[in-house]
Amino acid sequence: xxxxxxxxxxxxxxxxxxxxxxxxxxxxxxxxxxxxxxxxxxxxxxxxxxxxxxxxxxxxxxxxxxxxxxxxxxxxxxxxxxxxxxxxxxxxxxxxxxxxxxxxxxxxxxx
Amino acid sequence: xxxxxxxxxxxxxxxxxxxxxxxxxxxxxxxxxxxxxxxxxxxxxxxxxxxxxxxxxxxxxxxxxxxxxxxxxxxxxxxxxxxxxxxxxxxxxxxxxxxxxxxxxxxxxxxxxxxxxxxxxxx
Numbered sequence: 001x002x003x004x005x006x007x008x009x010x011x012x013x014x015x016x017x018x019x020x021x022x023x024x025x026x027x028x029x030x031x032x033x034x035x036x037x038x039x040x041x042x043x044x045x046x047x048x049x050x051x052x053x054x055x056x057x058x059x060x061x062x063x064x065x066x067x068x069x070x071x072x073x074x075x076x077x078x079x080x081x082x083x084x085x086x087x088x089x090x091x092x093x094x095x096x097x098x099x100x101x102x103x104x105x106x107x108x109x110x111x
Numbered sequence: 112x113x114x115x116x117x118x119x120x121x122x123x124x125x126x127x128x129x130x131x132x133x134x135x136x137x138x139x140x141x142x143x144x145x146x147x148x149x150x151x152x153x154x155x156x157x158x159x160x161x162x163x164x165x166x167x168x169x170x171x172x173x174x175x176x177x178x179x180x181x182x183x184x185x186x187x188x189x190x191x192x193x194x195x196x197x198x199x200x201x202x203x204x205x206x207x208x209x210x211x212x213x214x215x216x217x218x219x220x221x222x223x224x225x226x227x228x229x230x231x232x233x234x
Contacts, residue, residue, distance in 0.1 A: 003155060036220035038156075045206055045224035046148075046156065057222065089156050093219040097173050100146075100158040100219075 004029065004090055004103035011109040017078040020106045022090035023071060028101055030071040034093035037066060037075045041086045049088075050075060082110050113137040115145075115207050115225035122231045128195040131228045133207030140188035141165040144210040144217055147181060147192045149203040150227075159205075162190055165214060197232045204229050 005023040012018040022029065022037075029035055035053045038046035048057050050066035053073060063078045073092070077084055090103035118132040133145065147159040160171040162181040169181050180193045190207060207225040212218030 032219075034219040038221075043227075045227055046208075046221070047224075048211070048220060048222050051211065051218065051220040091156070091220065098158070099161075099170065102148075102156040102158065105155045 001027070001094060001096060001098045001101050004092060004101055006088075006090060006103040006106045008104070009107045009109065011111055012077075012080045013111045014080055014082065016080050017076060018080060018108065020075045020077075020088055020090075020108070022073040022075070022092075022103045024073075024092055024101070025071055027096065028071075028092040028094040029068065029073050032093050032095065033068065035066070035068060035073040036091045037064075037073075038089045038091065039086045040089065046089065077108070080110055084108060085110050113209070113223045115209060115223055117205075117207060117225040117228045120229040120231070122233070123197055125198055125232055125234055127197050127232075128193060129197060129230050130191055130193040131205050131207075131230070133190045133192070133225050135188045135190070135209070138209075141185060142213050142215075144214060145181075145183070145190045146208045146210060146221060147179075148206045148208055148221075150206070151200070151203045154203075157203075159192070161210070163214060164190065194230075197230075199232050202230065202232045 037050040040046045053068045054066040114136045116134045141164045146161045164183045183190045204227045208221035209223040211222035
């Protein structure tokens, strides 16, 4: 089971929208609506931002949204703000002997 | 409030073992699965294993099977992760994380995380 593929970096200006892709296979992203997204600032623990593809936990800004098409999930951040600068990881349940696979991670930069 | 508090940084040598603790508070310990995830320096996240605190049942990542052991102590609401036969590649930040939804309805994502424990393996 390989890591899910994410772009290494995405950038945008304040107020813009950006989208981070997360590409897996029919064994993970394509088979389950169990994709989650995590925000991680340097030296800190990951924070759950999206679960079950498109649901937001209480307290997470509605500027964050998720979607999925086929084997690719996406995280969109609208109205980009300086505080959104962080690394973002997707994660998918696989139902296999390795039940969770994470993405390669994307560094978001606010220009 | 829910908290997962991990033990402090460890420096150890190749071939040795390390045991990291994760003390839970703010919820009923035996009702949520606890996972371990690690992150090598400058790298991504890697799932290691999970424990059911009610039963003690575990599941591990195939690549770590035989080297990783996760246990729990219900009297202190603490989960332990022990990694043996350490190699330099095991140098990483180790996190415990709670699976959202509870044992009755596990959600397959992680809502609370420990602060991380840095394990450094070097001769």
